Amino acid sequence: MQATYQALCEHGYADLTIQRIGDEFAKSKSLLYHHYDGKDELLLEFLSVILDQFDDEVPEDAGDDPAAHLDALLDYGVTATVDEDRERLTRAMTDLRAQAAHDERYHDLFAQSDEALRDHVADVIRRGVESGAFADVDPEAVADFVLVAINGARIQRVAGGTEGGIAAARAEMADYVQSQLARDADE
Amino acid sequence: MQATYQALCEHGYADLTIQRIGDEFAKSKSLLYHHYDGKDELLLEFLSVILDQFDDEVPEDAGDDPAAHLDALLDYGVTATVDEDRERLTRAMTDLRAQAAHDERYHDLFAQSDEALRDHVADVIRRGVESGAFADVDPEAVADFVLVAINGARIQRVAGGTEGGIAAARAEMADYVQSQLARDADE
Numbered sequence: 001m002q003a004t005y006q007a008l009c010e011h012g013y014a015d016l017t018i019q020r021i022g023d024e025f026a027k028s029k030s031l032l033y034h035h036y037d038g039k040d041e042l043l044l045e046f047l048s049v050i051l052d053q054f055d056d057e058v059p060e061d062a063g064d065d066p067a068a069h070l071d072a073l074l075d076y077g078v079t080a081t082v083d084e085d086r087e088r089l090t091r092a093m094t095d096l097r098a099q100a101a102h103d104e105r106y107h108d109l110f111a112q113s114d115e116a117l118r119d120h121v122a123d124v125i126r127r128g129v130e131s132g133a134f135a136d137v138d139p140e141a142v143a144d145f146v147l148v149a150i151n152g153a154r155i156q157r158v159a160g161g162t163e164g165g166i167a168a169a170r171a172e173m174a175d176y177v178q179s180q181l182a183r184d185a186d187e
Numbered sequence: 188m189q190a191t192y193q194a195l196c197e198h199g200y201a202d203l204t205i206q207r208i209g210d211e212f213a214k215s216k217s218l219l220y221h222h223y224d225g226k227d228e229l230l231l232e233f234l235s236v237i238l239d240q241f242d243d244e245v246p247e248d249a250g251d252d253p254a255a256h257l258d259a260l261l262d263y264g265v266t267a268t269v270d271e272d273r274e275r276l277t278r279a280m281t282d283l284r285a286q287a288a289h290d291e292r293y294h295d296l297f298a299q300s301d302e303a304l305r306d307h308v309a310d311v312i313r314r315g316v317e318s319g320a321f322a323d324v325d326p327e328a329v330a331d332f333v334l335v336a337i338n339g340a341r342i343q344r345v346a347g348g349t350e351g352g353i354a355a356a357r358a359e360m361a362d363y364v365q366s367q368l369a370r371d372a373d374e
Contacts, residue, residue, distance in 0.1 A: 160284070176363050
């Protein structure tokens with residue numbers, strides 16, 4: 001997986017070959033060729049591992065404070081500045097996301113990961129609505145909106161966006177949360 | 188440009204070669220090779236033309252009604268259903284957007300196009316604030332948020348998203364506009 005990631009970062013999807021993954025592979029190349037027919041088999045396994053890691057990274061429950069939890073989720077998802085390793089990973093994921101526009105196998109993995117993230121956001125909002133911390137919004141609709149913003153920030157971070165633009169969008173989301181979800185907005 | 192687009196749609200960026208563009212080119216291949224050194228030269232010219240077309244498509248001023256204009260912009264940018272040709276084009280653009288994560292030349296073209304769209308949205312909001320149609324929001328920040336949502340919807344439309352999810356996000360944006368920008372929200 002490490003060899004796949006290195007080779008993907010170095011060459012990008014378009015110029016990646018199983019030979020180039022093999023070049024990064026410390027063990028014997030023949031072992032690699034024995035197990036995998038082509039670069040997509042390796043990349044799909046890599047993607048599956050990384051998306052699972054992403055799922056594990058999503059901020060978990062912040063005690064009994066749904067507002068703080070949602071805030072942490074937005075900080076995680078709509079972030080303008082990341083360290084170099086993370087930016088490198090975002091570039092690699094952007095390459096694979098583009099493959100999802102052509103190949104069902106990539107599409108299904110991203111769809112599954114997006115849905116898990118979206119459901120996680122919806123759960124937080126639902127708990128907040130039930131506890132009275134949030135106004136009586138539709139948790140599913142808010143979560144769909146948050147997911148769109150997260151995916152927009154992800155692509156802009158590496159492909160065409162500015163740090164200031166994403167930071168301003170994050171601040172504006174805080175205003176949105178305040179006006180739409182904060183309990184006193186509804187009372 | 189038509190040959191480049193056909194070849195990009197058929198093969199995707201990764202498997203595209205100037206030979207394959209030549210296969211789609213009704214005139215002589217040697218003419219193509221004479222003018223272009225490689226696929227990126229052709230793709231960058233294609234991208235530049237398409238992004239200009241996108242700029243022309245952005246809904247223009249809806250008379251003196253900034254709220255209706257903003258609504259039209261959101262319908263244009265955060266749309267769940269597009270016709271087959273448009274979906275095909277979005278796939279091709281997603282491929283090229285991924286290249287923007289690796290190649291400055293693609294990056295600059297997308298950055299320029301994103302900024303033009305963002306500035307257009309900011310202008311509409313600024314006019315609405317000045318005329319009193321909108322509350323006293325920061326037009327730049329709202330435009331940054333709208334751009335993130337547009338880019339998120341674009342990628343989800345072809346790579347991992349659902350029609351229902353994007354439609355729900357669009358509806359939630361209408362609520363956001365209503366609560367943040369509608370004049371009576373501030374009075």
